[in-house]
Amino acid sequence: MRRRTARLLTATALTAAAFSGPVAGAVAGAVAPVPLAEGDFAPLEVWPKSAAPGATVTVNTxxxxxxxxxxxxxxxxxxxxxxLVPGTHEEVVVGQFQIAxxxxxxxxxIGATCADGEYATGDLVVVERQGPQGRVRTGVGGGTTTAADPPKIAAGAAVLAAAAAGGTWLLRRRASGTQG
Structure with a gap:
């Protein structure tokens, strides 16, 4: 039970960090905005800078x-x-979207138009989605799992069934031997 609680707390903390990370990073390096010349665009921070289809992306400016x-x-x-709405720090606006x-x-x-007419833009690199290969950390149990292999599953079930049948036979034999 203690392990499950620790994992739940860790997952919650990582989720919170994922949503506050880009904002915190932008604010840590942020200085007062520099006035832009006509036709210039303000920077739009994109995090992560590269992501696969289906990923959620956070932007701020x-x-x-x-x-x-x-x-x-x-x-x-x-x-x-x-x-995009004010984030943890009032000078930063933050929003999210998902890549199709x-x-x-x-x-x-990726662009954003402020209520005051300012425009911010940033680049997002979409990368090819990679399927899981080899072992995959599932977060359940202590080890890793691999994709289901029906012949191995059938063989494992047969071994377990044989062990159960053999154990039952031994227990019955022992029980009948002690009564006689």
């Missing part, structure tokens, strides 16, 4: 100013439009 908000555009990767499953590998522009 300081372009909107304290307490601002923005409308994001990830239609280039099938993520549609999304909202059919998106092809490549570099895509």
């Amino acid at each position: 300081t372009a909107c100013g304290p307490g601002g908000h923005a409308d994001g555009d990830a239609t280039t990767v099938g993520g549609g439009r999304f909202r 499953r059919g998106t092809r590998p490549g570099t895509y522009d």
